[in-house]
Amino acid sequence: MLTGTPASPGTAVGPVARLAPAPALPAAKPAPGPDEHGAALAALDEVVAELEARAAGLTGELRDIMDTQVMMARDPSVAAGIKAAVDRGEPAAWAVHEAFGVHLEALAAIGGYLGERVGDLADLRDRAVAVLLGLPKPGLPEGEEPYVLVAVDLAPADTVVLDPARVLAIITEKGGPTSHTAIVARAMGIPAVVACAAAAELVPGVRVIVDGSAGSVEVDPAEETVVAVREAAQARARELAAHTGPGRTADDHPVALLLNIGSGDPGGSVDAEGVGLFRTEFLFLDRTQAPTYEEQRTAYGAVFAQYPGRPVTVRTLDAGADKPLPFATAADEPNPALGVRGYRTARRHPDLLKAQLDAIAAAAAEHTAKVRVMAPMIATPDEAADFAAAARAAGLTDVGVMIEIPAAALRAPALLAEVDFASIGTNDLSQYTFAADRMLGDLGDLLDPAQPALLTLVHMVARAGATVGKPVGICGEAAADPGLAPVLAGLGVTSLSMSAPAVPAVRAALRTRTFADCTDLAARALK
Ligand SMILES: C=C(OP(=O)(O)O)C(=O)O
Numbered sequence: 001m002l003t004g005t006p007a008s009p010g011t012a013v014g015p016v017a018r019l020a021p022a023p024a025l026p027a028a029k030p031a032p033g034p035d036e037h038g039a040a041l042a043a044l045d046e047v048v049a050e051l052e053a054r055a056a057g058l059t060g061e062l063r064d065i066m067d068t069q070v071m072m073a074r075d076p077s078v079a080a081g082i083k084a085a086v087d088r089g090e091p092a093a094w095a096v097h098e099a100f101g102v103h104l105e106a107l108a109a110i111g112g113y114l115g116e117r118v119g120d121l122a123d124l125r126d127r128a129v130a131v132l133l134g135l136p137k138p139g140l141p142e143g144e145e146p147y148v149l150v151a152v153d154l155a156p157a158d159t160v161v162l163d164p165a166r167v168l169a170i171i172t173e174k175g176g177p178t179s180h181t182a183i184v185a186r187a188m189g190i191p192a193v194v195a196c197a198a199a200a201e202l203v204p205g206v207r208v209i210v211d212g213s214a215g216s217v218e219v220d221p222a223e224e225t226v227v228a229v230r231e232a233a234q235a236r237a238r239e240l241a242a243h244t245g246p247g248r249t250a251d252d253h254p255v256a257l258l259l260n261i262g263s264g265d266p267g268g269s270v271d272a273e274g275v276g277l278f279r280t281e282f283l284f285l286d287r288t289q290a291p292t293y294e295e296q297r298t299a300y301g302a303v304f305a306q307y308p309g310r311p312v313t314v315r316t317l318d319a320g321a322d323k324p325l326p327f328a329t330a331a332d333e334p335n336p337a338l339g340v341r342g343y344r345t346a347r348r349h350p351d352l353l354k355a356q357l358d359a360i361a362a363a364a365a366e367h368t369a370k371v372r373v374m375a376p377m378i379a380t381p382d383e384a385a386d387f388a389a390a391a392r393a394a395g396l397t398d399v400g401v402m403i404e405i406p407a408a409a410l411r412a413p414a415l416l417a418e419v420d421f422a423s424i425g426t427n428d429l430s431q432y433t434f435a436a437d438r439m440l441g442d443l444g445d446l447l448d449p450a451q452p453a454l455l456t457l458v459h460m461v462a463r464a465g466a467t468v469g470k471p472v473g474i475c476g477e478a479a480a481d482p483g484l485a486p487v488l489a490g491l492g493v494t495s496l497s498m499s500a501p502a503v504p505a506v507r508a509a510l511r512t513r514t515f516a517d518c519t520d521l522a523a524r525a526l527k
């Protein structure tokens with residue numbers, strides 16, 4: 001039995017498949033053939049064709065990530081670098097390696113968001129080199145058999161093409177519960193265990209049982225165990241399907257179940273009461289300039305159209321830190337998580353916020369969705385008041401703030417006096433309460449949303465909301481945890497917002513307890 005950090009709930013059984021490693025250039029360099037330049041370009045064409053085929057079935061943010069990678073492969077300076085190396089007598093694989101290497105160093109030196117694309121460029125290089133050396137391409141295993149994917153960590157380009165029909169579960173040696181891998185796995189409903197260092201020893205083909213709720217991996221289980229796990233999973237699926245409709249406890253205390261959406265909106269057909277967090281960053285990422293007012297208005301309208309009569313909570317741009325933007329974020333901040341990010345971006349770029357609020361208001365006027373708007377990373381009542389004034393000036397009437405900074409939770413009554421609702425972002429609130437980088441798997445214990453200090457802050461905000469009769473929801477990953485949902489309800493939150501696959505288990509967890517059970521659990525959790 002191996003243990004790691006639970007990252008996406010559910011159990012699965014299947015054979016291990018590993019992410020193919022990057023190919024290494026052989027120590028002995030062969031003499032160049034007659035057309036090394038042609039061979040190198042053909043290998044690059046093959047890689048591009050494959051990436052384009054992957055991109056074809058995608059939309060939104062995932063599509064953008066793939067398109068950018070294709071653009072990198074097509075960059076004329078890469079072709080020029082290959083030609084120069086071949087002219088100096090390098091064989092094709094070496095020429096490709098060298099040409100990409102120059103760009104890799106340059107990107108890494110720039111740092112920030114561009115620096116983070118180093119992995120994408122290295123992936124292109126490795127794919128082309130693998131073609132030239134006749135080795136398997138790095139990345140996801142090929143073939144049709146479903147498997148349990150094991151990796152050190154997953155590159156964004158790998159996570160975007162994960163197929164839930166083939167990937168039964170994910171185990172990574174690194175990564176934390178709020179890492180990219182974990183978020184994508186939860187959004188796709190794939191069980192996952194991260195920060196499982198011992199997974200390094202798992203050999204391809206061995207059968208494992210992955211329990212994404214417990215964070216455990218059983219290696220080579222007995223047949224009876226496999227049968228029992230499969231039966232339990234089927235029974236669980238039947239139990240979840242038995243509950244539908246709005247979120248409420250066994251004695252009908254309402255806790256609204258809302259969706260977290262971004263570019264990949266699951267649409268209005270999901271059995272949820274509306275949208276609790278519409279992340280708008282996807283419109284702004286991978287671009288050199290902000291999207292225009294018209295572009296934004298169209299994009300927001302397309303989402304509002306999916307939720308007639310239901311709440312859609314739009315979060316204004318949350319740039320900076322893990323989401324740097326060339327036109328909005330300074331590349332040289334020594335500590336971007338504590339920098340000019342989230343709502344603070346409006347200090348330098350008030351025009352960005354104004355255009356966004358205007359576009360949201362214009363799109364809202366064209367649809368019946370109950371559009372709410374909230375700002376990320378609000379720290380003080382003054383910021384809440386300024387944001388509320390800007391949103392109301394744009395014509396928006398239901399205005400809120402995210403509580404992601406301990407200062408905001410501590411002053412919740414004063415903040416709530418300025419706005420209509422609050423939504424607690426537990427991912428960042430954990431990070432700032434525990435001074436623990438939300439991406440670090442090593443600090444998973446501190447980032448555990450059941451930490452009493454975090455629950456104490458949630459309680460303070462929920463109580464402040466109850467006192468003045470204003471809703472206080474949670475839209476961080478804590479809201480997707482069925483084990484924690486009754487505790488959060490008992491602390492007094494009025495809604496839980498999560499990715500679509502998480503809704504049924506959270507709904508069932510609430511339905512099977514009375515509100516008195518929930519308050520009792522909450523009191524015990526606080527202790
Ligand atoms: C919901 C949150 O925002 P994000 O994950 O987008 O920072 C959060 O911080 O909990």
Ligand SMILES: [Mg+2]
Nearest residue numbers: 404425427428
């Ligand atoms: Mg946040």
